[in-house]
Amino acid sequence: MAGQVSHELELNVPASQAWELYGTVALATLVEKGLPNLIQKIDLVEGDGGVGTVLQxxxxxxxxxxxxxxxxxxxxxxxxxxxxxxxxxxGYLDIGFTLYRTRIEVIEKENDSSVVKTTIxxxxxxxxxxxxxxxxxxxxAKIGEIAKNYLYKNKAS
Known part of the structure; x- marks a missing residue:
């Protein structure tokens, strides 16, 4: 059995600025601080944020x-x-999932805005x-709101 679910969030920041957060391990740090009732800790097990990086x-x-x-x-x-x-x-692999992949796409829109599409x-x-x-x-959706607030506070002018 296979399936997918998606979420989209529009941001009033350029895609390049959104990608600086979403394309790196910086997002994990933000999630750890912003969702303490859900995430207790995110550890960098291996890597530097590139392909092959492993987080616990x-x-x-x-x-x-x-x-x-x-x-x-x-x-x-x-x-x-x-x-x-x-x-x-x-996690999911322990309860019968053979694949659990999250794809994050940051899409450029006009007027220095972007859309973050997350697909599981x-x-x-x-x-x-x-x-x-x-x-x-x-x-x-919760991660998106935390990221949105962070990006707006740190928006490059």
Whole structure:
């Protein structure tokens, strides 16, 4: 079984400025500080923010349905402003998913604005099909709002 969910967020900053945040590990630092009720800690396990970088996500105690996992940056295209991250250990892989990939695209719009499109692609074993209901873009909507506030406060003039 396979599927996907998406979320889009319009930003009043140029795509280049949004990509400076979304295309790097800086986003992880912002998420760790901005979602303390969800994320307890994000550790850089390996890498420098490029392809092959591995992050360990530790969820806050009592967060239902979330278990710690490692994710790996599998694609970073600075020209097209696309980053893909896959869960490589724990989390969704422990409950029947065979693929859990997040693709972030920063799309240039007119008048120095941009759109961040986040798409979660997943595959899971048939016997775990009910777990598809755990896939949600809600967390990325929250991350988007934190990123939006950060970018507006730090907007280049």
């Amino acid at each position: 996500l530790r969820f806050a105690p009592g967060v239902p349905g979330k278990t710690d996992y490692k994710e790996k940056f599998t694609k970073i295209d600075n020209e097209k402003r696309i980053k893909e991250v896959e869960v490589v250990e724990g 692609e997943y595959e899971l074993k048939e016997e775990a099909a009910a777990n598809a209901s755990l896939v949600s873009a809600e967390t990325y």
